[in-house]
């Protein structure tokens with residue numbers, strides 16, 4: 001992999017392999033690969049073999065109603081999906097604490113949604129808008145608008161990122177599995 005310091009990356013972009021590097025700030029490990037959790041600038045520390053990201057985000061404590069955020073789905077159950085918020089869109093300051101967002105089934109998509117698992121799955125990268133501040137580290141979110149929703153879907157079978165095939169369907173390039181999602185009009189891939 002040819003990631004260099006100063007490169008701009010998006011959530012999910014591959015940065016290196018764990019045989020060569022240790023995942024540091026704002027990265028995660030995914031089956032031997034190091035990927036970026038956030039949109040931001042790559043920092044490669046060749047001496048200590050670490051890769052980290054300087055996020056292009058705002059402090060979550062500054063989250064306000066109406067702000068667009070991005071993050072990764074951590075749980076989907078019954079009427080509510082939970083998302084670990086990685087940052088606010090269009091801001092430059094890095095996160096200081098971890099924020100969690102809840103998406104109620106009524107706020108996931110236009111019209112009636114029978115199953116929340118047709119909208120989101122664990123590991124999906126999502127963009128959403130804040131509708132309510134619940135606490136210091138907790139907000140309610142909506143993904144109803146066209147440009148909101150899943151921007152990268154993770155296959156429930158093999159955890160590879162999936163390709164868009166229609167407005168609400170994605171396919172896994174690795175195992176061929178098809179799944180439904182509430183896709184953002186900005187879906188990447």
Ligand SMILES: [Zn+2]
Pocket residue numbers: 155156157158159160172173174175176177
């Ligand atoms: Zn798959």
